[in-house]
Amino acid sequence: MTPMNDSQLYTILDLGYTPEEKAEQVTSALLSGGADILQLRAKGHDPATIERVARKLIPLCRLAGVPFILNDFPALAAALDADGVHIGQDDGPLSEARKIVGPGKIIGRSTHSLDQARAALAEGFDYIGFGPLFPTPTKLGRPAIGLEEISTMEHDVGSEIPAFCIGGITPETLPTVLAAGARRVVVVSALLRAPDVEAATRKLRESLG
Ligand code: 3NM
Numbered sequence: 001m002t003p004m005n006d007s008q009l010y011t012i013l014d015l016g017y018t019p020e021e022k023a024e025q026v027t028s029a030l031l032s033g034g035a036d037i038l039q040l041r042a043k044g045h046d047p048a049t050i051e052r053v054a055r056k057l058i059p060l061c062r063l064a065g066v067p068f069i070l071n072d073f074p075a076l077a078a079a080l081d082a083d084g085v086h087i088g089q090d091d092g093p094l095s096e097a098r099k100i101v102g103p104g105k106i107i108g109r110s111t112h113s114l115d116q117a118r119a120a121l122a123e124g125f126d127y128i129g130f131g132p133l134f135p136t137p138t139k140l141g142r143p144a145i146g147l148e149e150i151s152t153m154e155h156d157v158g159s160e161i162p163a164f165c166i167g168g169i170t171p172e173t174l175p176t177v178l179a180a181g182a183r184r185v186v187v188v189s190a191l192l193r194a195p196d197v198e199a200a201t202r203k204l205r206e207s208l209g
Contacts, residue, residue: 004067004106004127007036008208010164010186011201012071013057014138015042017192020053026197027057031064033191033201039086041071041188054080067106074100084108084126089116094123110166112142114149117157128157129186132167133177138188139167151181158183171200174207 011030018026030038038061042050054070058080061068067083070076074097077085084106087097097107108127109120120128130153135144150165157163166186169177177185187204194200 004037004162007067007162008184009035009201009205010037010039010129010166010184011035011191012039012041012186012188013053014188014192015040015045015049015053016138017189020049023053024056024060026192027060029197030191030201031060031066033198034205035066035201037067037069039069039071043071047073047076051076051080054082058082069106069108077101077105086110086129094125112145114153114156117153117163121157121160125161127162127164129164129166130157131165131186133165134168134173136168136189142167144168147176147180150177154181154183171204171207174204178208 013023013027027038038057040054040057042053050073058068069084069086070082071086072091074085078101085097085101086108088110089112094107101107106126108129109125110129111117111120117128117130132139132142132144133147144167153163162184164184164186165177165182169185169187170190191197191200
């Protein structure tokens with residue numbers, strides 16, 4: 001499996017963009033295009049659907065050597081033997097999730113400020129998301145935090161654990177995000193809405209160097 005330390009492009013199969021019938025096809029395209037990590041995100045979907053989709057995607061990720069992370073649902077992540085789980089600010093402490101998924105699994109946290117990023121590092125999370133940098137249709141209602149704090153965040157947190165900038169990152173915004181100091185990114189709608197997901201992923205992967 002790709003060590004997380006080498007991961008630059010974190011992708012999300014979001015059922016809000018990709019219907020279940022296309023989940024495997026789009027995941028294969030993300031993986032072939034060079035995704036380093038694949039998360040399944042299914043806000044508002046019932047657990048049975050999430051489990052069904054996860055069971056289809058996990059073998060694809062295993063074959064590609066890419067970690068499969070489940071958004072929320074630590075117990076389901078454990079039952080599926082997912083590589084990890086991603087939890088938000090309101091999803092309780094790391095220790096609780098760790099008890100459920102076990103010691104060998106990756107646990108990531110969404111952070112929306114420098115303070116939250118530092119706190120996630122101190123708590124012992126394996127990686128963080130940091131954003132949203134820009135307003136995003138994928139997470140409506142969350143204020144954009146901009147680019148100003150990226151370099152401090154990378155210095156204080158990103159030097160210790162992988163830190164993925166997220167939110168509104170597209171081929172157009174990526175150069176300014178990298179210029180601001182970001183080293184790793186999560187990209188969702190810009191890839192899932194692309195007419196050719198694999199080509200879009202490959203192009204973005206190449207821009208990351
Ligand atoms: N979490 P897109 S922003 C899922 O800041 C998610 O925690 C965010 O999607 C956070 O690439 C976000 O389409 C949406 O903007 C990212």
